[in-house]
Amino acid sequence: MPYTLGSESFATKKLIEKRCQEIRDNTPDGATVPAEGFNFLIHLFRYHDEWHEKSYPGVSSISTQTTEHGTRGFLLNRTDGSQIDISFPHAIKLIPTTQTSSLTPQRLQDYKAAARTAVQEQVREFRDAALSSAPSCPINNLILERGNCDVHYPPPDTFESLLFRFTQVSGIRPLTVDVDSCGTVATFHDESLSTKWAAYHRMNAKLQLVSKDGRRSLPKSPVDWSPVL
Known part of the structure; x- marks a missing residue:
């Protein structure tokens, strides 16, 4: 392939x-x-x-x-x-090897990237607050520090699951959404879409602080985007 x-x-x-x-x-x-x-x-x-x-x-x-x-x-x-x-x-x-994954449209990838940018500050706020209590990773018990931690979305409410549900209930077609690029960072051209998604994320995301190694050991939870493409 x-x-x-x-x-x-x-x-x-x-x-x-x-x-x-x-x-x-x-x-x-x-x-x-x-x-x-x-x-x-x-x-x-x-x-x-x-x-x-x-x-x-x-x-x-x-x-x-x-x-x-x-x-x-x-x-x-x-x-x-x-x-x-x-x-x-x-x-x-991490490059997908299945035929279905390999055919993911570039515009869908850009849509997902812009969605991550829109909630980046929320994720950073959560990470900083969670680190203040000197936590350990719930996956491998590693003591978490700024350099070894990641913010995780535990299943079933993974990042993609949340974004897919938001996309579906909002009647959005990702392949028609305009995405701008600031350097290499993708952003939604429509600021109201960015604000709406950020509000949905703040209300529904269930975040967890884990170690980078711990997160990599977890199985992937793919989402079928075909219903909204």
């Missing part, structure tokens, strides 16, 4: 990994990845399960670094001047 990332197509995930390595190896530490490689990597990293948090408030460029362990990888250079590492092997692992 072919995988398309930006303007590039690959027959296997192994070839995607090889392309990442090629970009990394041709970019000296601290140098900026050229435009063609940047476009490919941005499309790849959107599959990373921490993309929205890592890319906020926007990504201006991507560079490389050698870690203290001697391995080389990529850094997101954010628009606020900060940097954060991101794993391309992990992003590749």
Whole structure:
């Protein structure tokens, strides 16, 4: 099954990994990845399960670094001047492999990304409040700190389930919704839609603070979006 990332197509995930390595190896530490490689990597990293948090408030460029362990990888250079590492092997692992998932329209992906942006401040507020009590992860009992935690939506009220229900009851067709891009951060063009969704999320979301490793160990809960497409 072919995988398309930006303007590039690959027959296997192994070839995607090889392309990442090629970009990394041709970019000296601290140098900026050229435009063609940047476009490919941005499309790849959107599959990373921490993309929205890592890319906020926007990504201006991507560079490389050698870690203290001697391995080389990529850094997101954010628009606020900060940097954060991101794993391309992990992003590749999370690219859907089923035919149904692979056919998810780009406009639906943009719709979901804009919805996450609209509630980002709520998620940050919850995380900061939860961290103030020095909690442990309910999944693996790890003591939670800012660097190792994630905000989780436990089933059945996952993020996608909430967004799908909101979309359905509001009579929204995601493929017709205009989504703007501020750097690499997606936002709804219609501010009233953003406000309405944020209010629904505040009323219905049941958030939980967990460790990043704990969340990754949980099974995925896919949502069938076909009724609203």
